Amino acid sequence: MEPSADETVTGAAYGGSRLTGDLEAPGEYAFDGRGELATQPGVPPEPAPEDSEILEAIEAQGDWMTEILARLVRARTTLGNEEAGQAVMRFTLREDLHLEPVDVLMDAEALRAHPQAAPFDWSLEGRSNVVAIWGPDGSGEISGRSLILNGHIDVVSPEPLGQWGAHEPFGADRDGEWMIGRGAADMKCGLAAIVGAVRGLRSLGLAPRAPVTIESVLEEECSGNGTLQTLLAGYTAEAAVIAEPFGAAITTSQVGVLWFSVRITGVPGHAAEGRNATNAIEKSLAVIGALRGLESDLNAAPPAPYDLFAHPINLNVGTIRGGDWPSTVPGECVTGYRIALYPNMTLDDLKARIEALVAEATADQPGSAEVYYNGFASHGYELADDHELVTTLAGSFARQAGVPPALVATTGTTDASVFGNVAGIPAVCFGPFAEAAHGVGERVYLPSVIQTAQVMGLFIRDWCGLSR
Numbered sequence: 001m002e003p004s005a006d007e008t009v010t011g012a013a014y015g016g017s018r019l020t021g022d023l024e025a026p027g028e029y030a031f032d033g034r035g036e037l038a039t040q041p042g043v044p045p046e047p048a049p050e051d052s053e054i055l056e057a058i059e060a061q062g063d064w065m066t067e068i069l070a071r072l073v074r075a076r077t078t079l080g081n082e083e084a085g086q087a088v089m090r091f092t093l094r095e096d097l098h099l100e101p102v103d104v105l106m107d108a109e110a111l112r113a114h115p116q117a118a119p120f121d122w123s124l125e126g127r128s129n130v131v132a133i134w135g136p137d138g139s140g141e142i143s144g145r146s147l148i149l150n151g152h153i154d155v156v157s158p159e160p161l162g163q164w165g166a167h168e169p170f171g172a173d174r175d176g177e178w179m180i181g182r183g184a185a186d187m188k189c190g191l192a193a194i195v196g197a198v199r200g201l202r203s204l205g206l207a208p209r210a211p212v213t214i215e216s217v218l219e220e221e222c223s224g225n226g227t228l229q230t231l232l233a234g235y236t237a238e239a240a241v242i243a244e245p246f247g248a249a250i251t252t253s254q255v256g257v258l259w260f261s262v263r264i265t266g267v268p269g270h271a272a273e274g275r276n277a278t279n280a281i282e283k284s285l286a287v288i289g290a291l292r293g294l295e296s297d298l299n300a301a302p303p304a305p306y307d308l309f310a311h312p313i314n315l316n317v318g319t320i321r322g323g324d325w326p327s328t329v330p331g332e333c334v335t336g337y338r339i340a341l342y343p344n345m346t347l348d349d350l351k352a353r354i355e356a357l358v359a360e361a362t363a364d365q366p367g368s369a370e371v372y373y374n375g376f377a378s379h380g381y382e383l384a385d386d387h388e389l390v391t392t393l394a395g396s397f398a399r400q401a402g403v404p405p406a407l408v409a410t411t412g413t414t415d416a417s418v419f420g421n422v423a424g425i426p427a428v429c430f431g432p433f434a435e436a437a438h439g440v441g442e443r444v445y446l447p448s449v450i451q452t453a454q455v456m457g458l459f460i461r462d463w464c465g466l467s468r
């Protein structure tokens with residue numbers, strides 16, 4: 001997940017008092033007030049487990065979820081190094097949930113051939129997503145709606161390390177009811193909540209009435225190609241919930257994101273004759289200026305719901321590499337950028353605007369300017385607030401929290417756009433309450449991990465149905 005700039009969702013509802021027993025939540029469900037399966041023709045209604053039974057069984061997994069989360073956080077799963085984390089997920093799915101995890105290997109050729117895959121110049125060799133299906137019981141009869149519970153195992157770099165103070169970025173340190181560490185928030189807490197929900201329901205001897213596919217994917221932080229790879233491998237469902245840490249909220253709209261780089265060449269030379277040379281680093285500054293202009297144009301008249309944000313579209317100058325000798329005028333500079341686009345925009349239009357601006361900003365200087373793409377190339381994605389996925393999940397949330405969740409837009413991208421735009425699978429994000437994702441001192445509020453798992457437990461009942 002890319003952290004949202006200025007979206008505020010209080011944690012108050014999350015950590016507030018929790019109601020047990022029935023509570024009629026907003027929206028329509030396939031279940032009556034008592035949570036009983038009432039609409040499946042030919043299937044004798046079976047009393048679905050009560051809220052309290054599910055809530056208590058999942059709460060009982062609290063310490064276990066915290067332990068799994070600590071193990072995941074201690075695995076330094078930056079890009080290319082995800083195996084240590086996938087090993088924890090495989091073990092947990094097999095030994096603790098008694099499921100059969102499957103490795104879905106990244107296939108560079110298949111991804112490069114896919115029109116909606118993000119471009120990449122890094123190796124995918126031997127790297128795999130981990131998937132396990134928790135199916136209906138032995139009968140195999142499906143009488144509910146299938147579901148994907150998805151989370152990414154990859155985390156962004158913890159640099160600058162020096163700013164973490166007393167905490168080691170991968171230490172999983174505790175500070176009261178908080179756990180600190182890279183990935184604690186984004187989004188290993190969500191993976192812990194997913195497996196905690198399933199373990200709690202299994203402890204009651206329950207099974208879903210339709211397949212629940214649990215996914216621990218790669219590359220959410222740079223391409224979305226991990227989730228895409230699972231789709232190419234045939235994993236699908238009638239809905240997907242991604243356990244990203246949005247707190248007491250469900251995402252119903254997200255921007256698209258484009259990563260691009262600009263390679264600027266100048267004319268290298270001796271600093272003593274600076275005027276006869278063209279400084280590629282300084283030439284890049286003109287490009288940054290021009291792109292800042294594009295950014296402010298895109299923020300001038302945001303479409304709803306992005307008009308609720310002070311600055312929904314953010315250009316980030318994330319990396320720069322130029323020059324290797326102070327007394328030499330640098331002949332090349334490569335700058336890496338991230339920019340966002342509204343759901344009503346296309347990547348092709350945005351790329352054309354960027355390329356035109358770069359050409360214009362460098363036209364009057366010797367040397368060249370090249371724009372190239374590597375990583376994120378996702379369109380925005382939206383799901384209607386009254387979509388049954390949203391209303392059902394909102395209902396499950398309200399049964400746990402006693403209040404409805406916020407329905408929010410985010411100024412970052414998530415794998416919901418892969419599910420929605422590539423496979424037409426309705427997808428939302430819902431997860432724990434956390435702070436400082438991508439920042440130093442990243443942390444998650446542990447009680448909200450349990451509550452996320454509890455809501456997911458109720459949601460599995462409300463969406464898939466449960467049988468003993």
Ligand SMILES: [Zn+2]
Binds near residue numbers: 001220
């Ligand atoms: Zn994330």
